[in-house]
Amino acid sequence: MRILLSNDDGYFAPGLQALAAALAEVGKIDVVAPERDRSGASNSLTLDRPLSLRKAASGFHYVNGTPTDCVHLAVTGMLDELPDMVVSGINHGANMGDDTIYSGTVAAATEGFLLGVPAIAISLVAKGASDFSAAGRIARELVERFQRDPVRQPTLLNVNVPDLPYDQIKGIQVTRLGKRHKAEPTIKSLTPRNETVYWVGAAGSAQDAGEGTDFHAVANGYVSVTPLQIDLTHYGQVAGIRDWLGK
Amino acid sequence: MRILLSNDDGYFAPGLQALAAALAEVGKIDVVAPERDRSGASNSLTLDRPLSLRKAASGFHYVNGTPTDCVHLAVTGMLDELPDMVVSGINHGANMGDDTIYSGTVAAATEGFLLGVPAIAISLVAKGASDFSAAGRIARELVERFQRDPVRQPTLLNVNVPDLPYDQIKGIQVTRLGKRHKAEPTIKSLTPRNETVYWVGAAGSAQDAGEGTDFHAVANGYVSVTPLQIDLTHYGQVAGIRDWLGK
Amino acid sequence: MRILLSNDDGYFAPGLQALAAALAEVGKIDVVAPERDRSGASNSLTLDRPLSLRKAASGFHYVNGTPTDCVHLAVTGMLDELPDMVVSGINHGANMGDDTIYSGTVAAATEGFLLGVPAIAISLVAKGASDFSAAGRIARELVERFQRDPVRQPTLLNVNVPDLPYDQIKGIQVTRLGKRHKAEPTIKSLTPRNETVYWVGAAGSAQDAGEGTDFHAVANGYVSVTPLQIDLTHYGQVAGIRDWLGK
Amino acid sequence: MRILLSNDDGYFAPGLQALAAALAEVGKIDVVAPERDRSGASNSLTLDRPLSLRKAASGFHYVNGTPTDCVHLAVTGMLDELPDMVVSGINHGANMGDDTIYSGTVAAATEGFLLGVPAIAISLVAKGASDFSAAGRIARELVERFQRDPVRQPTLLNVNVPDLPYDQIKGIQVTRLGKRHKAEPTIKSLTPRNETVYWVGAAGSAQDAGEGTDFHAVANGYVSVTPLQIDLTHYGQVAGIRDWLGK
Numbered sequence: 001m002r003i004l005l006s007n008d009d010g011y012f013a014p015g016l017q018a019l020a021a022a023l024a025e026v027g028k029i030d031v032v033a034p035e036r037d038r039s040g041a042s043n044s045l046t047l048d049r050p051l052s053l054r055k056a057a058s059g060f061h062y063v064n065g066t067p068t069d070c071v072h073l074a075v076t077g078m079l080d081e082l083p084d085m086v087v088s089g090i091n092h093g094a095n096m097g098d099d100t101i102y103s104g105t106v107a108a109a110t111e112g113f114l115l116g117v118p119a120i121a122i123s124l125v126a127k128g129a130s131d132f133s134a135a136g137r138i139a140r141e142l143v144e145r146f147q148r149d150p151v152r153q154p155t156l157l158n159v160n161v162p163d164l165p166y167d168q169i170k171g172i173q174v175t176r177l178g179k180r181h182k183a184e185p186t187i188k189s190l191t192p193r194n195e196t197v198y199w200v201g202a203a204g205s206a207q208d209a210g211e212g213t214d215f216h217a218v219a220n221g222y223v224s225v226t227p228l229q230i231d232l233t234h235y236g237q238v239a240g241i242r243d244w245l246g247k
Numbered sequence: 248m249r250i251l252l253s254n255d256d257g258y259f260a261p262g263l264q265a266l267a268a269a270l271a272e273v274g275k276i277d278v279v280a281p282e283r284d285r286s287g288a289s290n291s292l293t294l295d296r297p298l299s300l301r302k303a304a305s306g307f308h309y310v311n312g313t314p315t316d317c318v319h320l321a322v323t324g325m326l327d328e329l330p331d332m333v334v335s336g337i338n339h340g341a342n343m344g345d346d347t348i349y350s351g352t353v354a355a356a357t358e359g360f361l362l363g364v365p366a367i368a369i370s371l372v373a374k375g376a377s378d379f380s381a382a383g384r385i386a387r388e389l390v391e392r393f394q395r396d397p398v399r400q401p402t403l404l405n406v407n408v409p410d411l412p413y414d415q416i417k418g419i420q421v422t423r424l425g426k427r428h429k430a431e432p433t434i435k436s437l438t439p440r441n442e443t444v445y446w447v448g449a450a451g452s453a454q455d456a457g458e459g460t461d462f463h464a465v466a467n468g469y470v471s472v473t474p475l476q477i478d479l480t481h482y483g484q485v486a487g488i489r490d491w492l493g494k
Numbered sequence: 495m496r497i498l499l500s501n502d503d504g505y506f507a508p509g510l511q512a513l514a515a516a517l518a519e520v521g522k523i524d525v526v527a528p529e530r531d532r533s534g535a536s537n538s539l540t541l542d543r544p545l546s547l548r549k550a551a552s553g554f555h556y557v558n559g560t561p562t563d564c565v566h567l568a569v570t571g572m573l574d575e576l577p578d579m580v581v582s583g584i585n586h587g588a589n590m591g592d593d594t595i596y597s598g599t600v601a602a603a604t605e606g607f608l609l610g611v612p613a614i615a616i617s618l619v620a621k622g623a624s625d626f627s628a629a630g631r632i633a634r635e636l637v638e639r640f641q642r643d644p645v646r647q648p649t650l651l652n653v654n655v656p657d658l659p660y661d662q663i664k665g666i667q668v669t670r671l672g673k674r675h676k677a678e679p680t681i682k683s684l685t686p687r688n689e690t691v692y693w694v695g696a697a698g699s700a701q702d703a704g705e706g707t708d709f710h711a712v713a714n715g716y717v718s719v720t721p722l723q724i725d726l727t728h729y730g731q732v733a734g735i736r737d738w739l740g741k
Numbered sequence: 742m743r744i745l746l747s748n749d750d751g752y753f754a755p756g757l758q759a760l761a762a763a764l765a766e767v768g769k770i771d772v773v774a775p776e777r778d779r780s781g782a783s784n785s786l787t788l789d790r791p792l793s794l795r796k797a798a799s800g801f802h803y804v805n806g807t808p809t810d811c812v813h814l815a816v817t818g819m820l821d822e823l824p825d826m827v828v829s830g831i832n833h834g835a836n837m838g839d840d841t842i843y844s845g846t847v848a849a850a851t852e853g854f855l856l857g858v859p860a861i862a863i864s865l866v867a868k869g870a871s872d873f874s875a876a877g878r879i880a881r882e883l884v885e886r887f888q889r890d891p892v893r894q895p896t897l898l899n900v901n902v903p904d905l906p907y908d909q910i911k912g913i914q915v916t917r918l919g920k921r922h923k924a925e926p927t928i929k930s931l932t933p934r935n936e937t938v939y940w941v942g943a944a945g946s947a948q949d950a951g952e953g954t955d956f957h958a959v960a961n962g963y964v965s966v967t968p969l970q971i972d973l974t975h976y977g978q979v980a981g982i983r984d985w986l987g988k
Contacts, residue, residue, distance in 0.1 A: 259550060284558075438542075
């Protein structure tokens with residue numbers, strides 16, 4: 001089994017190292033990750049300049065681009081054959097609810113999925129210094145399950161792991177993405193040169209965090225696994241908008 | 248009516264000027280757009296540095312950030328009250344099918360939608376030098392329709408306009424997003440300093456461009472209007488993945 | 495006479511517009527400037543990606559690179575023949591003393607000089623909203639003087655203009671660069687995500703601002719003109735270092 | 742002895758590791774280097790956003806900024822006391838002649854010098870895969886010499902080492918900077934999206950590479966040591982320009 005790894009925290013990130021260590025036991029791994037922290041990169045793709053691909057002493061490759069660039073370049077330009085899976089992470093911090101659309105971790109997995117490869121994004125729901133070993137073990141278990149029993153349909157899974165020791169995690173729940181309240185306002189500040197600048201504010205608190213959501217699963221000590229799709233069409237509104245335009 | 252305008256081609260782009268000219272007749276407009284071309288930025292949000300907000304001679308504001316940053320900052324930090332609509336564009340080039348997830352034009356509208364404001368992304372399906380007047384007129388008609396008859400539900404519309412004079416456009420079709428074949432391989436090239444670099448390849452050709460898709464509508468001389476949503480949950484797979492994990 | 499104009503504040507900056515307006519009366523001008531504010535860019539040259547060159551509605555060209563890139567690309571790739579002069583500015587803010595080595599305004603002129611073209615960097619010593627007309631007039635007078643009476647040697651002039659109406663400026667003084675005290679310490683601050691970040695502190699106060707320096711001239715109402723060279727060799731230390739190494 | 746190390750190739754560069762290994766034997770070292778390759782950065786200083794400072798597993802610190810930012814932040818914001826020396830490198834490639842003004846390696850040393858610390862920039866004149874051990878040994882010898890016998894004057898040394906085994910290096914020569922012919926023209930190329938882009942061309946061949954220059958020393962198997970200064974004033978032209986302006 002050949003597994004392509006990426007992330008959005010950069011090729012040197014401890015979460016990626018933990019992931020590589022865990023998956024090296026399952027198959028042949030290739031790591032292609034951004035040369036610097038690209039958290040918040042979403043599906044951003046670099047079109048106005050070429051990318052370079054370099055290899056670090058660790059054997060990991062790094063690219064001067066986004067998570068999406070990394071997977072795109074690995075699959076369509078570097079690897080001799082299509083990998084069997086793409087796994088992105090382990091992100092340092094949650095990727096749940098609406099925030100998923102901003103996530104570079106999820107974007108790297110999404111790019112694999114778009115290129116025809118089953119993909120998993122995995123994040124550890126932690127803020128401070130963290131132990132990635134439980135999340136690494138869960139990544140390995142999911143990949144092994146794929147290996148034994150491939151899912152028949154194109155698959156893109158968004159996995160969030162609570163910050164607990166492995167034996168305190170209660171299990172896995174298949175979830176939907178929750179929803180947040182609106183983001184906090186931007187924060188105005190002054191530079192030492194007296195220019196006004198604005199920091200993007202914190203994410204809003206959870207609005208839909210009820211049973212069945214990723215927020216709820218993780219808050220209760222479960223790993224959340226949310227199957228994702230990338231067709232943004234709002235089928236439920238097609239008829240209504242047609243009526244509205246026809247008036 | 249107060250309308251917030253943005254785009255991903257930059258605050259100086261002719262498509263944005265055409266949009267501003269068209270919508271100034273309908274309401275009070277504020278323009279907040281990236282200081283440089285950020286095509287392909289997707290929903291990328293800048294978290295590792297603060298943003299600056301400046302005003303050009305044209306009265307347009309520009310931000311050293313992404314399209315998402317622009318709308319985020321405008322709505323949560325600059326404007327005194329929530330705008331009535333966000334309109335993003337007129338993009339120079341199509342935003343149809345799977346490519347929509349990479350689009351900064353759609354991302355700017357999406358950010359408005361996430362912040363509770365009805366939003367439209369509008370793109371002109373053209374490659375070379377272009378006339379944005381028909382697309383500007385269509386933007387104005389859609390906004391006027393909202394003004395007269397607000398849609399009851401949260402609304403995010405992705406509009407693509409064929410590159411035709413206004414009176415040769417056959418009408419509007421409400422569509423779903425089509426699908427493309429995989430992207431072309433990356434293109435290897437050598438720098439003058441003999442380093443290998445890689446350009447992201449061209450988008451794939453259309454795979455699902457049948458009736459009902461945005462590709463089909465535009466190819467037949469219609470404006471496509473695709474209602475979008477941002478919940479990436481693949482509800483159709485929740486049960487199946489639950490079974491798979493339970494085995 | 496053909497004059498190439500650039501700056502580091504970006505192609506849309508009022509100081510560049512004032513310069514272009516003033517010099518259009520003297521010769522044929524071409525403007526090639528950065529697409530965004532690149533203050534502090536020094537002689538930075540972009541080697542890891544190619545540059546794009548675009549033309550704004552104003553007729554000015556802009557480049558997604560540094561001031562040095564702009565002049566380099568204009569002279570070695572865009573213009574059919576070598577320009578007769580390169581003029582960079584009008585910078586919004588002083589470029590005097592040690593700070594000159596950080597200046598993108600001076601760097602653009604330096605690149606012209608390195609490519610064999612007489613060059614002037616011109617800066618207005620002002621902080622807030624500013625009137626560039628006096629500085630524009632001085633730029634024109636200097637260029638006209640070159641036109642009438644070319645300097646025989648390769649020439650690179652660093653010009654700083656006090657923020658005064660033209661008729662209150664007392665004259666021109668040929669100066670040496672002054673020196674500053676060390677910069678103020680960096681300023682620590684916290685992001686909304688509780689990460690510590692550091693702003694580069696303010697420039698130090700003047701240490702050598704005595705008679706004969708640019709600081710002194712401008713403080714007394716004169717335009718300072720400092721001839722520059724770019725050979726960084728410390729000839730006065732060659733023998734001493736040789737002794738030291740020989741011990 | 743406390744030594745601050747930096748470079749422009751990035752904190753992970755083999756040349757920096759070799760330098761750190763060599764100097765760890767002489768004193769207490771702190772490494773603060775750019776998070777990514779910033780070759781060609783010159784004295785560029787980041788003023789429009791704050792910098793972050795992080796620590797890698799290797800114990801090296803990295804900054805999301807330029808070489809100048811790294812030394813500036815280390816000296817004015819991170820270290821408790823002024824270091825005794827700043828050493829920048831070992832750069833992968835020459836920094837000789839006029840090119841010195843573009844060099845980020847030299848800029849890092851220059852920033853130390855400007856902040857009152859004796860500084861050395863050291864570069865290996867090699868293109869392909871390289872052995873930094875001889876250059877590391879030379880760096881150590883120079884620093885040890887400083888330790889034994891401090892130079893009385895403020896000192897900034899630009900050191901270039903030929904790509905030879907240590908015992909084949911013929912010695913050290915104190916040199917002046919040579920000069921190059923003009924750079925090669927920019928190289929036009931087409932992107933996969935049919936946009937014209939321009940690569941900055943190769944550096945020109947040596948024009949002044951005669952005896953006494955850094956070019957000459959290295960070509961003949963010697964280490965070149967060029968003492969630098971940062972006062973760009975062209976004292977030799979002050980009187981001439983005064984005459985010219987007085988006419």
